[in-house]
Amino acid sequence: MREPSKALEPLSVVSEWSEWEDHKSNQSDLLNYSNLVLVQFRTGQTTQFGYLGGAFDVESLVENLLRQLAGNQDIMVNVYDVTNISEPLIMYGPQNPDGFMPLSHVSMLDFGDPFRKHQMVCRYSQKPPIPLSAITTPSGVFVICMLAGYILYAAWTRYDNVREDCRKMEELKVQAEAADVAKSQFLATVSHEIRTPMNGVLGMLDMLLDTDLNLTQKDYAQTAQICGKALIALINEVLDRAKIEAGKLEIEAVPFELRSILDDVLSLFSSKSREKGIELAVFVSHKVPEIVTGDPGRFRQIITNLVGNSVKFTEHGHIFVQVHLIENSNKVMDAKVDTDLNGCLSDMMVPSDGTFNTLSGLEAADRRNSWENFKLLLSDEMPQSDKCKSGMPCSKDSSNVTLMVSVEDTGIGIPLQAQDRVFTPFMQADSSTSRNYGGTGIGLSISKCLVELMGGQINFISRPNVGSTFTFTAVFQRCKKIAGGDPKRTLSESLPTKGMKALLVDARPVRSAVTRYHLQRLGITVEVASTIKMTLNALSEQNGCLRSGKHPYILLIEKDSWTPGMDVYLHDQLLEWKQCGQIPEVPKVILLVTSESDKAKVGSFVDTVIMKPLRASTVAACLQHALGMGKQGRKEMPNGPAFLHSLLAGKNILVVDDNKVNLRVAAGALKKYGAKVECAESGKDALSLLQLPHKFDACFMDVQMPEMDGFEATRQIRLMESKANEQNKCGEADEGSERAEWHLPILAMTADVIQATYEECMKCGMDDYVSKPFEEQQLYQAVARFLLSKPNSDL
Amino acid sequence: MAPTALQEKLNGLVNSMFAEGLLDEQFQQLQMLQDGSNPGFVAEVVTLFCEDSERILAELTKLMDQAVVDYSKVDAYVHQLKGSSSSVGAQNVKLACIQFRQFCEDNNKEGCMRALNVVKHEYYHLRSKFETMLHLENRIQAYETKQQS
Numbered sequence: 001m002r003e004p005s006k007a008l009e010p011l012s013v014v015s016e017w018s019e020w021e022d023h024k025s026n027q028s029d030l031l032n033y034s035n036l037v038l039v040q041f042r043t044g045q046t047t048q049f050g051y052l053g054g055a056f057d058v059e060s061l062v063e064n065l066l067r068q069l070a071g072n073q074d075i076m077v078n079v080y081d082v083t084n085i086s087e088p089l090i091m092y093g094p095q096n097p098d099g100f101m102p103l104s105h106v107s108m109l110d111f112g113d114p115f116r117k118h119q120m121v122c123r124y125s126q127k128p129p130i131p132l133s134a135i136t137t138p139s140g141v142f143v144i145c146m147l148a149g150y151i152l153y154a155a156w157t158r159y160d161n162v163r164e165d166c167r168k169m170e171e172l173k174v175q176a177e178a179a180d181v182a183k184s185q186f187l188a189t190v191s192h193e194i195r196t197p198m199n200g201v202l203g204m205l206d207m208l209l210d211t212d213l214n215l216t217q218k219d220y221a222q223t224a225q226i227c228g229k230a231l232i233a234l235i236n237e238v239l240d241r242a243k244i245e246a247g248k249l250e251i252e253a254v255p256f257e258l259r260s261i262l263d264d265v266l267s268l269f270s271s272k273s274r275e276k277g278i279e280l281a282v283f284v285s286h287k288v289p290e291i292v293t294g295d296p297g298r299f300r301q302i303i304t305n306l307v308g309n310s311v312k313f314t315e316h317g318h319i320f321v322q323v324h325l326i327e328n329s330n331k332v333m334d335a336k337v338d339t340d341l342n343g344c345l346s347d348m349m350v351p352s353d354g355t356f357n358t359l360s361g362l363e364a365a366d367r368r369n370s371w372e373n374f375k376l377l378l379s380d381e382m383p384q385s386d387k388c389k390s391g392m393p394c395s396k397d398s399s400n401v402t403l404m405v406s407v408e409d410t411g412i413g414i415p416l417q418a419q420d421r422v423f424t425p426f427m428q429a430d431s432s433t434s435r436n437y438g439g440t441g442i443g444l445s446i447s448k449c450l451v452e453l454m455g456g457q458i459n460f461i462s463r464p465n466v467g468s469t470f471t472f473t474a475v476f477q478r479c480k481k482i483a484g485g486d487p488k489r490t491l492s493e494s495l496p497t498k499g500m501k502a503l504l505v506d507a508r509p510v511r512s513a514v515t516r517y518h519l520q521r522l523g524i525t526v527e528v529a530s531t532i533k534m535t536l537n538a539l540s541e542q543n544g545c546l547r548s549g550k551h552p553y554i555l556l557i558e559k560d561s562w563t564p565g566m567d568v569y570l571h572d573q574l575l576e577w578k579q580c581g582q583i584p585e586v587p588k589v590i591l592l593v594t595s596e597s598d599k600a601k602v603g604s605f606v607d608t609v610i611m612k613p614l615r616a617s618t619v620a621a622c623l624q625h626a627l628g629m630g631k632q633g634r635k636e637m638p639n640g641p642a643f644l645h646s647l648l649a650g651k652n653i654l655v656v657d658d659n660k661v662n663l664r665v666a667a668g669a670l671k672k673y674g675a676k677v678e679c680a681e682s683g684k685d686a687l688s689l690l691q692l693p694h695k696f697d698a699c700f701m702d703v704q705m706p707e708m709d710g711f712e713a714t715r716q717i718r719l720m721e722s723k724a725n726e727q728n729k730c731g732e733a734d735e736g737s738e739r740a741e742w743h744l745p746i747l748a749m750t751a752d753v754i755q756a757t758y759e760e761c762m763k764c765g766m767d768d769y770v771s772k773p774f775e776e777q778q779l780y781q782a783v784a785r786f787l788l789s790k791p792n793s794d795l
Numbered sequence: 796m797a798p799t800a801l802q803e804k805l806n807g808l809v810n811s812m813f814a815e816g817l818l819d820e821q822f823q824q825l826q827m828l829q830d831g832s833n834p835g836f837v838a839e840v841v842t843l844f845c846e847d848s849e850r851i852l853a854e855l856t857k858l859m860d861q862a863v864v865d866y867s868k869v870d871a872y873v874h875q876l877k878g879s880s881s882s883v884g885a886q887n888v889k890l891a892c893i894q895f896r897q898f899c900e901d902n903n904k905e906g907c908m909r910a911l912n913v914v915k916h917e918y919y920h921l922r923s924k925f926e927t928m929l930h931l932e933n934r935i936q937a938y939e940t941k942q943q944s
Contacts, residue, residue, distance in 0.1 A: 659875055659878050659879045660843050661843050661847050661879035661882050662878055662882045664839065664882075665825065665840055666882075668828045668833065668840070671828075671833065672827075672828050672830075672833075704871075704874060751874075751877070751878055772878060772881065772882065774824075
């Protein structure tokens with residue numbers, strides 16, 4: 001409660017209006033307050049309760065009240081009598097209303113007088129200051145709202161943008177994919193289109209090479225053929241790639257023989273590896289079944305690609321291909337773990353003699369393929385090998401067989417930074433690779449896709465300048481043995497080398513294991529020794545076995561173990577032993593060499609030389625040759641005399657030559673092959689003998705004869721034939737005994753085999769020529785061409 | 796003489812002919828053509844060869860004696876002789892013929908005369924050997940037929 005002004009001294013407070021009313025008398029209009037707080041005043045003289053007659057200062061009262069009510073600001077009040085609205089009478093308040101008029105509050109007052117109206121106008125006496133808080137708060141709130149609104153707006157916009165971007169990306173992605181597919185299709189179509197004429201070119205080149213060419217021409221044609229084949233291979237790779245991308249590559253499932261596929265790949269690369277002096281070897285473990293079901297072409301493609309890469313990038317050392325059954329590889333993993341547990345030191349140790357226990361003695365990239373692990377694998381197989389040879393291993397009962405193939409080489413390796421990109425298509429280690437080594441970089445990506453299609457994985461370990469080892473797994477199905485027996489059944493059964501014993505001298509265990517594998521495929525049991533001295537000891541000790549065994553002994557010696565004077569020493573030693581009866585006969589000595597140059601350095605006491613890489617068939621052939629079993633195999637060779645015999649047997653042949661001696665000799669030669677020969681001594685005689693119809697199947701015509709030479713005679717014969725053919729065509733064509741066309745194969749016999757003669761021969765209608773005197777091979781080729789295609793109508 | 800000794804003598808003769816270069820592989824081919832079905836093949840061919848060669852040599856001598864030599868005819872005959880000698884495997888004769896033809900092409904009369912003499916010389920040398928050979932063969936054959944009968 002504020003203190004009133006000093007002029008008045010409140011005495012007490014009368015709280016009720018009702019009390020005031022009671023004390024009211026005829027007063028002039030007074031303000032009507034609802035809860036009036038009446039203050040009893042003391043005047044100077046008397047203190048009386050009740051109404052003091054004097055007019056007290058209502059204005060001050062009001063002001064005090066207002067002050068109390070107003071708070072911070074002074075309020076001014078005016079009361080008007082607005083009975084007459086246009087003329088408000090001021091009842092209370094300053095005469096000149098001032099104060100802050102714009103902000104005024106008008107309220108009606110009711111004093112209870114029905115005839116008069118009053119209103120009260122309250123206003124601030126001063127213009128209220130701009131309330132700072134009243135501004136800042138709303139503006140703050142406003143700002144906050146704006147910000148919030150902005151955030152929401154921004155969020156929404158962003159969301160919209162992102163969605164828009166996403167949509168655009170989707171579109172672009174679809175476009176990109178479509179473009180990719182289109183590219184593949186385009187590539188495939190174009191490649192296919194290119195392939196057709198390319199095949200035509202290659203076909204023509206083949207035919208060209210079959211004709212007679214001189215050396216330069218042959219060289220050019222062969223080069224063109226090589227280039228054409230390379231181009232076709234490239235196109236096929238690209239087509240493969242397109243097929244894979246389109247998801248259309250299918251893996252076949254046919255039974256095939258694993259080992260023969262590897263032999264094929266070996267033979268493909270054998271000449272190249274020999275040239276470079278690299279040792280190429282293949283080892284297939286015994287546990288791998290003979291025949292499996294899968295896709296042989298694709299499998300071969302993968303191995304060809306890997307071995308091809310190895311051959312390309314290796315300058316020295318070895319390339320070693322191993323095929324194992326996957327259950328063994330777990331043991332390899334364990335073995336690796338063991339060596340790792342022993343500490344890395346054991347891996348880092350270089351063997352004392354400087355060579356590593358690998359195929360060629362050079363270090364290989366993958367420690368897992370070290371000799372220790374290989375030995376583990378081999379020793380694992382040994383006791384079971386007898387069981388395995390006869391049929392399926394009994395332990396496996398699932399029908400899937402997983403193989404692990406690894407190709408190890410000692411080449412230049414792959415640089416570390418390029419190692420992640422190795423399987424990306426068209427990626428080569430660096431830009432100079434294509435220039436230096438050739439290739440496009442597509443092979444490995446195709447191999448990877450193929451491996452994955454076969455349900456396997458491909459991986460590699462590579463150390464620069466040491467080498468690389470690529471490993472992949474593939475899943476095949478077991479194949480039940482075909483009831484009729486595989487015609488290409490194990491070589492050991494068909495060859496006479498079955499049951500032979502051999503001694504192998506090789507200082508490197510890995511290599512000797514490989515050689516042993518190949519020999520065992522032929523049915524030869526092998527014992528290994530590291531040096532020649534040890535072999536000789538073994539030979540001398542094993543007299544008992546040798547005497548009892550009937551089969552000849554073979555000594556196979558690796559080129560590395562061969563020292564220059566060795567052949568003489570060996571030969572002498574062996575002869576000595578034979579003479580004193582220690583060995584029944586001198587074993588054949590066979591040398592195994594890697595390259596052509598080594599072949600020449602061989603001494604004279606070596607019976608034969610086998611070139612690496614070893615393949616079962618080449619080994620068999622060499623052994624047969626060395627052991628003098630060649631004659632048995634001859635009949636199978638298509639170029640042998642027996643074949644010629646079968647070609648010519650019973651055929652009627654006319655020989656025309658003016659020289660009696662030549663005639664006699666030629667007739668004799670042909671008769672040897674079983675042909676029925678008639679002789680004519682001049683062109684005229686020949687013509688008379690060849691009057692149609694005649695029974696001759698072929699005619700050998702001497703070119704240079706007096707009176708009518710071979711060309712003229714042939715021309716006449718062709719003339720006769722064409723006349724007869726025309727008559728046949730015009731006449732009855734449905735007589736069964738008539739031949740469709742008369743064309744006697746006429747072969748010229750000539751001493752000079754020059755181009756001009758050949759052209760002349762062809763011009764007058766001859767079919768081919770042979771040289772005089774007969775050379776078997778040429779005769780066979782010439783005769784085969786005509787007699788094989790002729791129908792046997794008159795035999 | 797015992798047939799084995801005869802056979803050995805025959806073999807020795809033939810081998811010496813090979814060694815001297817009188818005969819080459821073609822003769823071996825001829826020998827291979829002779830078998831049970833064709834017993835006298837070599838003898839037949841050799842006899843034919845000798846007859847034919849003598850005929851040709853006579854003709855050649857006649858031609859070369861003429862004042863103006865008809866080289867084309869000479870060439871034709873020499874060609875024939877060359878052909879037959881190569882069929883038989885008479886190496887030296889064949890080589891001599893080749894040389895003869897060369898001189899013919901050059902129209903070198905003196906060279907031709909000399910070549911002709913060489914050919915004759917070679918031929919007669921060969922012929923005498925052939926005669927011995929055939930003689931031995933006949934004796935072996937006679938002995939064998941005597942054995943069989």
